[in-house]
Amino acid sequence: MAPRTAPAETMRYPHELPPQRRQAVADLALDTFLEMGRAAAIVGTHGELRLVNDAFTELFGGVDGLTARLAKINADVAASGGRLIHEVTLPDGRTVGLEVTPLEQGCLITGFDISRRQQRRAREAQLARTDDLTQLGNRLLFQEQLAERLAEPGHAYPPALLTIDLGRFKALNETLGRKTGDALLRLVAKRICSALADHDVIARLEGDKFAVLQLGQPQPQGSAALAARLIDLLGRAYLVDGQLINISACAGIVVVTPDMIDVEQVMSSADLALSRAKSDGQGSYRFFEAAMDEKMRSCRKLEIDLRRALSLREFSLVYQPQVSLHTSAVSGFEALLRWQCPTRGAVSPLDFIPLAEQTGVITSIGEWVLRTACREAASWPNDHSIAVNVSGVQFAHPNLVKVVMSALAESGLAPQRLELEITESVMLDDQGQSLTVLNNLRSLGVRMALDDFGTGYSSLGYLRRFSFDKIKIDQSFVRGTAHDPAGQAIVRAISSLGQSLGMKTVAEGVETREQFDRVVADGCTDVQGYLISRPLPAGQIASFLDDGIPQL
Template identity: 45%
Template sequence: MRVITCIATEHNLWLVLLAAFMCVVGCGVTLGLFQRATKTAGLQRRGWLFLTAVAAGSSVWCTHFIAMLAYVPGVPITFDPFLTMMSLLIAMVGSGAGFALATNDRLHLAPEVGGALVGASLSAMHFTGMAAYHMAGIVEWDAGHVTASIVIAVVFSALAVGQAVRRPRRWSLHAGIGILVLAIVGLHFTAMAALMVEPISFISAGTNPEILEAMAVAVLVVGLIIAAAGFASHLIDEDVRVESFERLQHLALNDTLTGLPNRMYFSDHLDHEIGRADDDTRIAVIVIDLDRFKEINDLRGHAAGDEALKTVGRRLNRLLRDGEFAARLGGDEFAAVKRFKDQKELLELVERLETALFEPLQVEDFELTTGASIGVAVYPHDGTDRERLVGNADLAMYRAKADVSRAVCFYEPGMDEAARDRRALANDLRQAIERGELALHYQVQTSVPTGEIRGYEALLRWKHPERGMIPPAEFIPVAEENGSILAIGEWVLRTACRQAAAWDNTHKIAVNLSPVQFAHVDLARLVHEVLLETGLAPKRLELELTESTIIADKARTLHALRRIKALGVTVAIDDFGTGYSSLDTLRSFPFDKIKLDRSFMADVERSPQAKAIIRAVLTLGRSLEIPVLAEGVETQMQLSILQVEGCNEAQGYLLGRPRPIDEIDLAEAADDGAAAEPVFAAGQRRYG
């Protein structure tokens, strides 16, 4: 009752309302800044704590000063300027120390202890300010009320700071503001209730009450300006934080090169579409892989490749309509999502995609039609979750890539079986060497003019324990995909050299190399080690590689080939005539032999064009002084044509079938002058 009476009868209520307004605004800004400080660290936290201390000290001091001006003691009053300024300094420093302590993560009760320190500093500020408040009378203090005011300030401040730190929710902040207001109001008016003044009649000089009211308004304005500055800092930081978050979110969800959504965004969008699909809605997942993108990188560089990807991205972005979504998954792989009810809508989108992707790309002065392989899977028929849909669309895309007659392939259940069979084959292939399932067969290479044996080509064979003989064209691509080609290639090289070293003649042994070996193995070092280990003369080893091996990484491959030739090993280019840069390949590296692809021999008897190409290659070989070996010789007529045209060497079923090492002598006798036999399935280019 004493406190209530003090407020009602001994204060100017208008100024009390101004003080209350200042208190609420100041507490709101203070705890808002303090919460921001708790979410930062290092120098940034120190900056926010400084702003918190300034806002807390100035707003509480202004509240206290306006409330003191509202007090009507009934006697003249004056102010001590030094103690008045000292009380402001105490409020700022003390509250800053308390809030800093409250952010100490190593102290269990740091928020409460720090809040208590804030309350203590507010009490010190109040009584220092009261010491600066000089009244013309005898002043007495009630110890009980003084103690109660300090306890109120310490306890309620501790609760307010603890509320702001331990429960960082919006309503918790509001509760903390309310508790801190109670701490300040309780401190001030309980302490004022402890004050009793006995007037001294002979002192009449004091400050004009009108001036005091003007001072109160001025202090309020200054306090609000300081609080507004703190609040503005909070808003600016919040705006910058939101902008930074949006920018980072855009970078996280969008491809920086094309501007299209990235794989993460694509996954989230597809999950969202599946989640909102009803019984009448279907979701199509379309996976797109550019067909000739690598050619752009190889011929024009990665900058041109990036420009091509940007062009494709812009085209995809332009063709999208309502319910359609496109993203770049990585590299030259893109994807689209279509929500539809009528199959015609999906087919119409696929048609638009084909048109956009098969339109020529203009990169600087270079124009190229890349084309694309497109795979489509539809929810819910082809899968009910994202992983299954994308996986099935991938399977369809690979089917389209393997089939040159079509660019778009829809998923079919049989593709799963083919994929599982391919994975099982890959698993068995990894263990084929350990189980002794691999073997080498040798096919003779002879001189066309004389018929004498010049060497043998080592051809890889795999006898599966359950499937029997598996064609190289079937298992070699699988080995290259899963990386087992490295171990297999080393085994082929080592085995061929060891067996050839045991022969009683000096015939050459030709071994095929995979592009993967050049990309992942120090091939020159491996060849050197194998030659030393087996004792085979370097001049008896001939390594064969296709043009695609060189195009994959020209600089790296040519460097490795030069190191291999330095060992004394010869190098032949295989399947010549099937690549798109044969002449440039011959110019870039001095090959020891050109192997003419078997496809030309198959048509030479009935195709003048094939005969003309063979004649041109042989003429080129003579000009460059590089011997030419023709593969796939199966008839006497083909051999006669090669003799007339001046071919150096030949290889094929007419001259000798591939045989195991222990049957080579028998094979030579049996095949001498034998009639032609049907050719094996195409694909015995690498390792057979």
């Protein structure tokens, strides 16, 4: 069956239709034009309105006074020879978008109010530059406003940028919960605002880090006074949800000089000053100095070399013996990391370990140390233990227990021969995660030692929460005992505590016979230091054990 088609006359162009039908089509078009929801008008060559619909009249609030404007639009269309898009601002402040299409004589104009669209875009732009939590500006807005100030010609007083970081906030946030942490940040924001002048700029950059752009003050006096004021304000107690909370703050300051034209450069300089202030201790502020930038570049180069060192096999391990004072025999060895860099030579662990922890590279390095120490110790005669240091960064890694299990399985080392040394900073976790990891490691048969006891956040609570196998007394107490009664008292107290709790106590850094006699008299159970032996490469362990330790 052939498809049906429309009557022939409906397929003709309007001018081909019979007069009666042509009129009907014209009437229909006119009705459609007049009733369409979008504002529309047909304008003559000289700007005269030939036909308008109600929506057009309503949009413009009448048509009086439009002739000159429409004539200009018509002329623009004629000059361009095509469609145009115009935006017109009305006397009442609204913005109207006009789409203009040329006709044989004049043009067709359709319009719509775009004020709401512009307002919505403005709101979206504002939201994109506002911190949801504090309602301050965010990093994006701050960078834009800083860029504006940097682009301006000379100032009577140079701007100063301060970055402020809160101390202990992360631990408080984890302990008290995010809700309390958010409430605390809002209070911090209010306190910062209370110390600023009206024309100063403030933003929350991220987390517990804020930034202030101080304007119109003599420098560096103005920014120094503001930093001191903020540190004092933020260090005062807060009452949040019925809890009294104390935090501290540090600030980094950079006074903008004429040669500083890059936003990232200025903010990076402030961050460097902030890092130096934090290293000085909470409640400090520091100004940016050129030497800080040089140090940062040096650290960056060191970091690059450090990341390469593992893949290029530049690391090695040496082992320092530990001697039991009860048996006068070697009880085990501590693995110590060494780095021989082709361009730098021997790099001290004091230089690269903190950087490895800061950058997270310590996780990969620490795993290599653990696997290497277990593999090399498995070939030693007898059942001497091997002690491996585990940094706080490693300890927080969720795969630590699996890595230890894998290292033991690959090497064949008996779990009871492996001793993991952690520092007191690991025990600062108040949510019990540290204790869970310690118990999981203990369940493998691995022994645990508390390293550098007495130098950090020492608390007997650590020893109540977990029964360590060994407490290591930091060498600073051991080496100073000859002329340091307080240090000797600390060694004696830790030794007595270890004995009461059934834990061994190892005196580190014993270099002289006098130091040895003192730690023996103070009750230590084991010693470690140059008096016994310097750290040895793995290949010398067997001969060292054959020769025996020096006569003590």
